[in-house]
Amino acid sequence: MPVYKLDDKEISFPRPELARDDGLLAIGGDLSVERLVLAYSHGIFPWYAEGEPILWWCPKERYIIRPENIHISHSMKKFMRKHEVKVELNWDFSHTMHKCREKRVHTKEGTWITTDMEKAYAELASHGLALSVEAYIDGELAGGLYGVNLGRCFFGESMYSDMENGSKIALIGLAQILNENGYLLIDCQFHTDHLESMGGESVSYRDYMELVKEGTGTK
Template sequence: MIFRLDERILFPEPALAEEDGLLAVGGDLSTERLLLAYASGIFPWYSEGEPILWFSPHERFVLFPTELKISKSMRKVLRSSLFSVTTNQCFDDVVAACSTTPREGQDGTWITDDMKAAYSLLHKKGYAHSVEVWQQGELVGGLYGIKVGRVFCGESMFSRASNASKTALIWLCQTGNYELIDCQVYTEHLESMGARMISREEYMGILHKSIA
């Protein structure tokens, strides 16, 4: 059963999600609703022209920073001066760049104008963060997401130069600020770096502990 949300800031029990993880439809992208969603293991994912769709997968694709895999060739890149990394320097630019990069298995962008505005507001309020990768003064890669306790809920990443998005993710893992990186949706790229599936129960346990 897919639940329809109204103006009340609440969600149904995440375990009631459909097999594909779809839990609810509707509502809005207010700061209050988004923060409740992420703290409940729920995230929005929909395309332009669709109603807001809220997902809570039965299995979660995550990366534990302690399990990060860095290839020999990538270690060479990191030791070089090819890239420089910053954080929270141009959040909106990172989101805009990510919006031109479809998620695997989905045509077109899922980062709508409403999503951009909502996450920009989350950033201004200190909840959403970006990592930027630069090459000779040009923004060539990065990622953004929501911080929930010691869990980083990754929303999207982009790369305009080989290994730029990998550099952003490695930097994020090596800050020591996070116990878990929530990748949400499976990709071979992230699996090669150590990401794996865990159950919703394990994910929620880590999430709630990190918030507490």
């Protein structure tokens, strides 16, 4: 299937169902607030390397965590009883996103968090359309995560840990806050064993979009 070239001036995407089997849908465009909101509200997200054109993806199978289904293992419950843990939202969005970038840049896979993406998501956050989560263990900043926040849907982007269980505490705390506020999903994009252990599940794009439409009030 073809990969569609986006018009830099027109804020639009081809139908997500036209994505290739690997999820790649389109190339080009920009990272404006308007385009990012349109993308995420249709299950589309940017994922590319520094210096490359923007690539837009929409996998046909999605991996999500329903906030009410977050799984806290016995060992994690024991850890949380033993330590003072606390979660904050938007303590410093740009700092948390940059930490996620730093933690991945030297890994085998590298990072998709480019300089332009840091600027674009900080702009989303300034409009209340993205948020960061910071986890503290015994008073020390232990880890965090960030993502796009639309309606009652949270689209997770990346997480990091500076201490044992830092990102897990952030994810658990986020899920509990989202559940209390009637959120329908945490979009994890792709399966990992870690996310599966935290209560993740695979859903079809169709079922995924039913949740996104309900959560964002879009058609």
